[in-house]
Amino acid sequence: MAHDLFLQASPRSGARNRNNRMNQRPLSTGRRSLLPALLIALWLMLPLARPVLAAPLDLKVPAEGHLHNEQQHQQIQEQWRGRRQQLLGQIDQAHQEQQALQRQLRLLDDRLALARQQLARARQDQQAGAELRTGLRDWLMQLLDRLEQYQQQSLPFLAEERQQRLERLRQLLADDSQEAAEPVRRILEALQIEAQYGQEAEAYPQQIELAGEPLQVEILRLGRLALFFRSPDGSRAGVYDPLTRQFQQRTAADSAAIDRALQQIRREAAPQLVALPLGRIERP
Numbered sequence: 001m002a003h004d005l006f007l008q009a010s011p012r013s014g015a016r017n018r019n020n021r022m023n024q025r026p027l028s029t030g031r032r033s034l035l036p037a038l039l040i041a042l043w044l045m046l047p048l049a050r051p052v053l054a055a056p057l058d059l060k061v062p063a064e065g066h067l068h069n070e071q072q073h074q075q076i077q078e079q080w081r082g083r084r085q086q087l088l089g090q091i092d093q094a095h096q097e098q099q100a101l102q103r104q105l106r107l108l109d110d111r112l113a114l115a116r117q118q119l120a121r122a123r124q125d126q127q128a129g130a131e132l133r134t135g136l137r138d139w140l141m142q143l144l145d146r147l148e149q150y151q152q153q154s155l156p157f158l159a160e161e162r163q164q165r166l167e168r169l170r171q172l173l174a175d176d177s178q179e180a181a182e183p184v185r186r187i188l189e190a191l192q193i194e195a196q197y198g199q200e201a202e203a204y205p206q207q208i209e210l211a212g213e214p215l216q217v218e219i220l221r222l223g224r225l226a227l228f229f230r231s232p233d234g235s236r237a238g239v240y241d242p243l244t245r246q247f248q249q250r251t252a253a254d255s256a257a258i259d260r261a262l263q264q265i266r267r268e269a270a271p272q273l274v275a276l277p278l279g280r281i282e283r284p
Helices: 002-058 062-153 159-172 181-197 250-264
Strands: 200-210 215-220 228-229 237-241 246-249
Touching: 002 200, 062 181, 159 181, 200 228, 200 246, 200 250, 215 250, 228 250, 237 250
Parallel strands: none
Antiparallel strands: 200 215, 215 228, 228 237, 237 246
């Protein structure tokens, strides 16, 4: 049946096809004339069509670039924040160091002021010390002069020893390299020795001048009170006269008393009272 339908339809289809071909002949001629123009137009429109076709693909590139820029910007911000914190820390540390240096500077200023005050006081003390040493030396020289004058006016006992002591003291005072304490100590020691002379009694040999003649005798010293002499053979004895500053010969009775006193001083006799010719005593 289908075949029959096909056959039946064939005459109509043939007629239609013939009509179509008849109708299409003039169109095919027109198309042939328009085809080169269309091709040229399409070829000319290709450059304009490319952006339209590539536009959906180009939207992704700016987005990725923007994201990359945002990431870089964020990294820069993070780096700047880290750098900012580091700089702030350095500024804080520098500020603390500045404050510490300022405190040290104030401390050094205080120390400098104190050192200047101490230096000023030291200079004042040095000047006062120099004035004190000068005044002390002058006072010691006066004291030494008075001691020498007193020795010259006192009884002439141990004259050489006492004179040598005075000369050593004068040399010590003339030496500027010596501290002031040493001359003071030595002069006080000399004064103490002179004071002890008044509490002692001793006997020692000495050469004296009697009536203008030298005589070797034994001296009996009773402190600073009196000086007695006795010749070795006992023929002469006497006492020192402070007024005439000479030795005076005494009587035989005085010679016996002086001999007994010498024996007691030498511990050759038992202690006993002895009447000695002291002579006159003058008030100063």
